[in-house]
Amino acid sequence: MSKKANYKKRILKQLYFGGIFSCADLSDKINISIPVTTKILNELVAEGFVLENGFAPSKGGRRPVTYSIRADVMYIVSVAMDQFVTRLAIMDMHNQFVVATQQVELPLHDNEEALPVLIETINDFIRHSGIAKERIVGIGIGMPGFVDVTKGINYSFLPSNNKRITTQISEAVGLPVFIDNDSSLIALAELRFGSPRSKSNVMVVNISWGVGLGLILNNELFRGDNGFAGEFSHIPIFQNNKLCSCGKRGCLETETSLLVVIEKAKEGLRAGRLSSLKLEALEHYEEAVEALVAAASKGDPFTVELFSEAGYNIGKGVAILIHILNPAMIVLSGRGSAAGKVWEAPIQQAVNEHCIPRLSANTSIQISRLGYEAELIGAASLVMENFDKEGKGAKEPVPQAGLAMRN
Structure with a gap:
């Protein structure tokens, strides 16, 4: 990933979590000079990733222009699992559900087929959503049990023959995958949006x-x-x-x-x-x-x-x-x-x-x-937490046909 591409991802990540920022605010948050931040913001606006939202309220002096991420530039597949039921959603950059949430019965206890069924369910869900995979930045999955985020393994459920759960799902679906414990993701949702x-x-x-x-x-x-x-x-x-x-x-x-x-x-x-x-x-x-x-x-x-x-x-x-x-x-x-x-x-x-x-x-x-939706929001947040990290499966998003992020 080039330095400029990384800067762009860092700005998009801040806008996803923070909503609306001025150039100075973004410069401070990502620790990049204001001139460089301004240049990158202008490119993101031209590419269709970012919107100008007018001027911030006056605090004395010249009012700064504010920016937000476009809701439909990319999407996240969010999966919330418990011991009995799995829910799937596709969310935009404003955490809005863009297709009907799907709920399937998927018992996890002593279920050797839980992981293959989960993979098939995710594939079917994406296929029937009508959203191209190129527009999906990743899949976030919350699940119960002892989840080792670094190794991509759940020691309690979803037996994977010592192979990373994240790798198996990613290879089968063709998208970056991130997993975490359900309660941790609920807390992440509350931290970021609650x-x-x-x-x-x-x-x-x-x-x-x-x-x-x-x-x-x-x-x-x-x-x-x-x-x-x-x-x-x-x-x-x-x-x-x-x-x-x-x-x-x-x-x-x-x-x-x-x-x-x-x-x-x-x-x-x-x-x-x-x-x-x-x-x-x-x-x-x-x-x-x-x-x-x-x-x-x-x-x-x-x-x-x-x-x-x-x-x-x-x-x-x-x-x-x-x-x-x-x-x-x-x-x-x-x-x-x-x-x-x-x-x-x-x-x-x-x-x-x-x-x-x-x-x-x-x-x-x-x-x-946030209530019962907290885990779904947290799973989406997990994907964006890793959006700008090298070696974490992050991909270059394509917001719409013929419009790609330039390096």
């Missing part, structure tokens, strides 16, 4: 079939030494002797996951608890979560009780982390965040009971505004 953008230290709790954690420390995503940081589900916090999915007993997950909430709902209904919930609505996990969220939003006492119990137990785990990390904010994200404010009170109650007040006094608890 409430934590203004905070330096944030914990992002992914409420789903487990309870994951993404860590934002000093305005950066923290993955740990091997990329495995944030295994919040498996803090051994209870003396309940319940076997966890990890093989240990008493983990946080055994009292807090959506699977646990669903099972407790079934048990309660069978025992005669009064509720607007219907037992038949809880037979399939996806539909069960929707039914529980709908009932809670209408104030169903039994459902609110279930979420409150799980929330309080999540709060006990959060209290431990507050003592260690002293974050400014806790963001509740992922699939379960659809239940909204029903989580806030019980989590705050647990924090009040189990935290030293001085440590927790300035820690706010918020529901993600």
